[in-house]
Amino acid sequence: MPATPSSPTSPGHVLALLRATGPLTRLELQELAGLSRVTLTERLEALRGLGLVRHAGHKESSGGRRAEMLEVDDTGSTALVADLGQSHATLAVVDLRGTVFAREHRRLPLRHSPTEVVPMLLDTGRKLLRRTGRAETLCAIGLSVPGQIDHDSGVTVAPPTMPDWNGAALREPFADALGVPVLLENDANALAFGDFRALDRPAATLVGVKVGTGIGAGVVISGRVHRGVSGSAGEIGHLRIEGSRQLCSCGRRGCVAAGAGGQALARELGVRTTADVVRLVGHGSPEAIRSTERAGRLVGTVLATMVSIVNPAHVRVGGAIGVLPPFLEGVRRGVESNAHPSALRDLDLGPSRLGENGAFVGLAGLVADEMLSPATVDAMVAARQEV
Ligand SMILES: [Zn+2]
Known part of the structure; x- marks a missing residue:
């Protein structure tokens, strides 16, 4: 009999347990889920049918018996993810673990608009899917944008430098073209969630700061992105x-x-772009290093307030400017001289470790949370049983 979606013992819930705590032996999973052996076998068969569970080797137990271990298989489904910025768009084909199979970077003209960029993203996305041979397993699209997102309507409040994106409905054109659900996320939230996923600690609290052309931050509280009432948290x-x-x-x-x-x-140093600033710092320009350190300190001062309020275990600083060593040093000083000492005691503050893939790992994680949620998985099981 198919499990009802709300049942705490449904296949979707068994998968959720395995995602949160796996790899596990059958017996461990059985005890954790509070299921009979027979029911667990049924649930696992349903999950195997969807390609969502796999063997993960054996566990030696006392008495020399080897118990089969099970884990979630999040490598079979594919997501198309895109990180849209004020001057660039980067696309990638990933699995739900965040493994990048192919990526492409596109420079965008200043004041670009959805009318020109959306068709280009779709074209490039289709090309990448063909190139990787993963089009068949596409299950969702993840899109990160530098603005606030109304998560009910899918409409963006874009930064002032991207006026044509303001009020744009971004889900429909992608969903219509590729026939899969579309997830939207603020770019700093996506990066923060990527850094959270890289920690591999499901309950961690993390503040991520992204400093590129602009500045934003994302807050992950106990494993979930905290967006706030209007999507403007951070x-x-x-x-x-x-x-x-x-x-x-x-x-x-x-x-x-x-x-x-x-x-x-860039303005302060008399150059044109953020990339020019990165280059100057890389070449060791004393003026650029001084300005970048001062900028980091200013961000650190603001961040100190966030750290005192949220009290995270981890702070990750990313973005083209954010990962520059003098900037990071400034951030560290700004936080240390302004945050409440008790919030600093066990604080792990450092650069984002994901490089250019940060947003992709975050978006893949958000897609995974959505597509592997108990409700979605149970709906997939039910649909399969109806066929
Ligand atoms: Zn402003």
Whole structure:
């Protein structure tokens, strides 16, 4: 008999247990799920039918018996993920573990619009799917954008530098073209979730900061992205700093981004782009290193407040500017001299370790949480049983 979606002993829930705690032996899983041997066998058969569970070797037990271990197979399904920025778009084909099979980077013109970019993303995405031979297993699309997302309507509040994206409904064109669900996420949230996944600690609390052209932060509390009521949790880039009068791209004065983002640094150093700033720091320009360290300190001061409120175990700093050593040093000093000492005691603060794949790993994780959720898995089991 098919399990009802709400049943705490359904196949979807067995998979959720295995995702959270696996690899496990059958007996361990049986005890954890509180199921009879027969029912567990049924559930596992349903999950195997969907290619979601696999052998994970054997466990030696006392008395020399070897028990078969089981784990979630999150490598069979494919997601197309894209990270959209103010001056670039990067696409990748990944599995639900975040393994990148192919990727492509595209530079975008200033003030680009969905009318030109969405068809390009779809074209490139289809090409990547063909190249990897994984089109058949495509189960979802994940898209990260530098703005706030209304998660009910799928509409973005874009940054002022991307006015044509403001109010754009982004799910429909992708869902219509590729016939799979579309997940949207703020770019800093996606990066923070990627760093969380890389920790491999399901209940960890982490604050991720992304400093590229602009500045944003994402908060992962006990393994879940905390988005807030309007999707703006962690939007630290446009907090205003007392005493600062610098004009920001948002039209206001004194924002953190106006003093510490890549765009602000480029202006200060008399170069054109964030990439130019990265190059200057790489070449050891004392002026660039000084400015970058000062920018890091400013971000660290704001971050100290977040650290005191959220009290995370981990802080990861990513983005093209964020991972520069002088920036990171500035962040560390800013946090250490301003946060509450008790919030610093066990704080692990460091650079994002995922490099250019950070957003992809995060998006793959968000797709996995959605597509491997008990409700989705139980619906897939039911659909299979009806055939
Ligand atoms: Zn601003």
